[in-house]
Amino acid sequence: MTKTELSESIGKLRRALLVLHSPVDQTVGIENAAAIYAAARHPKSFVTLDSADHLLSRKEDGEYAAQVIGAWAARYLDVTAQPVPESVPEGIVRSAEAEPNGFLQNIMAGPAHHVWADEPESYGGTDMGMTPYQFLSSGLAACTSMTVRMYARRKGWPLDHIHVDVSHEKVHAKDCESCDTSSQGTRIDRFQRMIQLTGELSDEQRRRLLEIADKCPVHRTLEGTIDIQTSLAPEGGNG
Numbered sequence: 001m002t003k004t005e006l007s008e009s010i011g012k013l014r015r016a017l018l019v020l021h022s023p024v025d026q027t028v029g030i031e032n033a034a035a036i037y038a039a040a041r042h043p044k045s046f047v048t049l050d051s052a053d054h055l056l057s058r059k060e061d062g063e064y065a066a067q068v069i070g071a072w073a074a075r076y077l078d079v080t081a082q083p084v085p086e087s088v089p090e091g092i093v094r095s096a097e098a099e100p101n102g103f104l105q106n107i108m109a110g111p112a113h114h115v116w117a118d119e120p121e122s123y124g125g126t127d128m129g130m131t132p133y134q135f136l137s138s139g140l141a142a143c144t145s146m147t148v149r150m151y152a153r154r155k156g157w158p159l160d161h162i163h164v165d166v167s168h169e170k171v172h173a174k175d176c177e178s179c180d181t182s183s184q185g186t187r188i189d190r191f192q193r194m195i196q197l198t199g200e201l202s203d204e205q206r207r208r209l210l211e212i213a214d215k216c217p218v219h220r221t222l223e224g225t226i227d228i229q230t231s232l233a234p235e236g237g238n239g
Helices: 007-011 031-041 057-073 131-156 204-213 217-223
Strands: 017-021 044-046 094-095 105-109 113-117 160-172 188-196
Touching: 007 031, 007 204, 017 031, 031 044, 044 057, 057 188, 131 160, 131 188, 131 204, 188 204
Parallel strands: 017 044
Antiparallel strands: 094 105, 105 113, 160 188
16 A cells, blocks of 8 residues: 655645544544545635545535535635525416526426426536426326336335336337337437336336336326327516
């Protein structure tokens, strides 16, 4: 094992420095953290992580460290947060442009929930959020998991965990065995859904839960006839 002397380099950083260390760290001793802090010039800060281990393996320790680092860094970094739009009425999902020169969108669902939507860098976006089709796929995945869980809970079946993978692609109708032949030559949307059920379930229970997955409301919506009505909001209004 080689040893590197960092004291001189640390003293020449000319940057703010934050040292976090746990007094019960069995990998790096407190004397190492103290030497780093002593070698650094101001501004510098030292935060004790109490009973955390070296890898912050406990969730609460990791969350605390992240909060401390975020608050500390905000003092030294000029980070302009994207504006969050005003809350919208319950039952409404609103997409508002965050960057007119790109594709980043503020998505508000009712008065309480906010996420980002974007496109990958390869499509001119900044990859700061899921794409529209990923949001659509996530709705199907989440609804499937919730529906299966609700049924298993009602039956009292030993379902320990569910995860649902969904992918989306455009395919020719002629390549889809279950599609209407009148759609030959056109392209349709195909969602591939893979469901993993963990628990001491019988083969019959697993078969039944697979059937129940097809009854999730989002699944039925995607398979049904969808009517989208669009109107233009008054100028200067939020709708």
